[in-house]
Amino acid sequence: MGKELNETAQVARGLGPDPFQGSLASARRPEDPLEPVRYAPSEPLNLRQNDVHVWSFCLDVPVASLTRFHGILSPDELERAQRFHFEKHRKRYIAGRGWLRTLLGGYLGIPPEGITFAYGEYGKPELLGKCGNQEIHFNLTHSDSIACAAVTRAGAVGLDIEHVRPLTDMGELVNRFFSPRESSLFEMLNRNEQPGAFFNLWTRKEAWLKATGEGISQYLKQVEVSFLPGETPQLLELPERFQRACEWSLHALNPGPGLKGALAIAVRGTSIAHWHWSEFRAAS
Numbered sequence: 001m002g003k004e005l006n007e008t009a010q011v012a013r014g015l016g017p018d019p020f021q022g023s024l025a026s027a028r029r030p031e032d033p034l035e036p037v038r039y040a041p042s043e044p045l046n047l048r049q050n051d052v053h054v055w056s057f058c059l060d061v062p063v064a065s066l067t068r069f070h071g072i073l074s075p076d077e078l079e080r081a082q083r084f085h086f087e088k089h090r091k092r093y094i095a096g097r098g099w100l101r102t103l104l105g106g107y108l109g110i111p112p113e114g115i116t117f118a119y120g121e122y123g124k125p126e127l128l129g130k131c132g133n134q135e136i137h138f139n140l141t142h143s144d145s146i147a148c149a150a151v152t153r154a155g156a157v158g159l160d161i162e163h164v165r166p167l168t169d170m171g172e173l174v175n176r177f178f179s180p181r182e183s184s185l186f187e188m189l190n191r192n193e194q195p196g197a198f199f200n201l202w203t204r205k206e207a208w209l210k211a212t213g214e215g216i217s218q219y220l221k222q223v224e225v226s227f228l229p230g231e232t233p234q235l236l237e238l239p240e241r242f243q244r245a246c247e248w249s250l251h252a253l254n255p256g257p258g259l260k261g262a263l264a265i266a267v268r269g270t271s272i273a274h275w276h277w278s279e280f281r282a283a284s
């Protein structure tokens with residue numbers, strides 16, 4: 001444990017001007033042996049061209065952290081925060097954007113409040129301009145109190161995490177969003193395998209759609225992915241206009257117990273590392 005703490009402290013220093021105010025607590029290793037990503041960072045956080053860094057964190061943060069995050073959000077983010085009906089969702093949105101700004105500011109060596117986001121046609125946040133000549137791609141996803149952010153220089157990136165849960169309208173969603181081939185494979189699964197397979201498919205498609213910036217759209221049924229239990233994530237079919245654009249790759253993430261996750265990126269041959277923060281597990 002002591003070694004792990006030293007390693008993560010080193011990581012915090014590698015991020016630049018103390019972006020986490022010395023708060024990076026510990027990285028933990030997931031139990032899933034199929035997990036393809038590295039855990040427990042052992043080198044300073046220096047984002048090389050082919051690196052993809054994924055960070056998981058809890059959105060239910062202590063009041064002091066929420067206040068700090070509130071102070072670094074832009075007026076449009078604060079205005080959006082005000083529009084959430086439930087306080088819990090407002091706080092999680094503030095924490096997510098606060099974490100994201102802190103993380104990006106750390107990589108770019110600028111204060112988190114200095115970051116300006118631009119938004120794509122379907123709402124994908126991107127960094128406005130090159131921020132000191134550095135082109136950095138990122139994406140954020142959340143499911144309840146857990147969020148993950150990916151940061152890379154390699155190319156457009158998207159990620160999605162979901163809690164695996166029974167859905168009363170699963171059959172309807174399968175009809176609407178699965179291709180005919182996917183639907184027939186899904187129907188052949190045992191009932192107890194279906195929720196996991198459903199969320200394999202959902203997170204893999206959504207990760208890719210988020211990488212393109214399209215979001216959930218008419219393309220959901222035109223993208224085909226592997227999703228059966230134990231299958232390696234793969235994009236099997238893409239809508240025609242995306243087929244030659246670049247070499248996409250799809251990866252599994254393990255954001256924590258009971259969660260499925262996937263990451264899509266517009267290049268092959270990346271090196272993916274994934275860290276979990278535990279600083280904010282307990283909200284005050």
Ligand SMILES: CC(C)(COP(=O)(O)OP(=O)(O)OC[C@H]1O[C@@H](n2cnc3c(N)ncnc32)[C@H](O)[C@@H]1OP(=O)(O)O)[C@@H](O)C(=O)NCCC(=O)NCCS
Nearest residue numbers: 096121122123124125140141142160161210213214215216
């Ligand atoms: C993007 C989308 C897939 C997110 O679905 P979700 O399951 O709620 O979200 P996730 O938790 O995985 O991701 C949300 C995050 O993705 C990012 N995001 C938002 N829109 C995005 C897009 N089009 N592509 C990629 N990422 C997007 C944001 O950072 C967002 O979090 P934040 O709002 O707290 O910053 C969904 O909202 C969508 O399809 N949006 C497109 C909507 C659309 O087509 N609107 C019509 C515009 S005219």
